[in-house]
Amino acid sequence: MDGYPxxxxxLAGVALSLSAWSSFIGALIATCGMVLFAPLLAxxxxxxxxxxxxxLMVFAIVCLGGMAGDRPLKxxxxxxxxxxxxxxxxxxxxxxxxxxxxxxxxTDGIQFVVLxxxxxxxxxxxxxxxxxxxxxxxxxATGRMMFNFKEAASxxxxxxRCGLLGFxxxxxxxxxxxxxxxxxYMTEKRIAGPTGKFGQGDMxxx
Numbered sequence: 739m740d741g742y743p744x745x746x747x748x749l750a751g752v753a754l755s756l757s758a759w760s761s762f763i764g765a766l767i768a769t770c771g772m773v774l775f776a777p778l779l780a781x782x783x784x785x786x787x788x789x790x791x792x793x794l795m796v797f798a799i800v801c802l803g804g805m806a807g808d809r810p811l812k813x814x815x816x817x818x819x820x821x822x823x824x825x826x827x828x829x830x831x832x833x834x835x836x837x838x839x840x841x842x843x844x845t846d847g848i849q850f851v852v853l854x855x856x857x858x859x860x861x862x863x864x865x866x867x868x869x870x871x872x873x874x875x876x877x878x879a880t881g882r883m884m885f886n887f888k889e890a891a892s893x894x895x896x897x898x899r900c901g902l903l904g905f906x907x908x909x910x911x912x913x914x915x916x917x918x919x920x921x922x923y924m925t926e927k928r929i930a931g932p933t934g935k936f937g938q939g940d941m942x943x944x
Contacts, residue, residue, distance in 0.1 A: 740936060740943035747939055751883030757944045759890065760897050767901035768908065779909050786910075794910060798917055823848050889941060896926055896942045 744753040772779070826837045827847030838844040900922040907918035923943060927936045936943045 740938070740940050743939035744941070744944075749882075749939070752885050752889065753941075753944060755883060756885045756889060756893065756941060759885065760893065760900075760944055763897040764901040764904055767898070768905045771905045771909075783909070823853065893941050893944070900926065 741750075741753045741757065744750065822837075824847070826844055828834070828845055829836055835845065903922050903925060904915070904918040907921055908915055910917075923936075926942050927934060930936065930940070930942060934940055934942065
């Protein structure tokens, strides 16, 4: 959420390199955690039942409410649209075709990457073309492609904290990286408080 605002400030290279470095730290923490706690995690995953999955879904809804901010109605509508789109395709349990409209291309459901490209990437490309046509500079040019030591040090504690949080949530059956990323972002936003500029180019949001 903060990568594009940083790119508009002329820090696209810094945002990309810092994101790659943060991903490396998170992957390192996850790898070490899997090596050290693999037997325990395997027993934990097998013990997951309907009650645990229900609690996990409630937790996801609570996280969604926490990310709503000052626009809960829009967040609720977006969640309903997302639930509807995720229901398209063949039901994994019954094999029933849901909302496919007899279209064979929808039997596998709507792919997340295709949906994101259609909703965000194409619209953003059209906006950039419009601004370029009007003579406006959409994204500032940058001459620096790597973050410096000060920038890396400012987010090091954030990387460790989010890496541990992402590992704990990521190993939960059915949760995955999406929920872990959302919870980590929301946690850092709350920790930063009013001083944080999340959504406006804050490096801690990468």
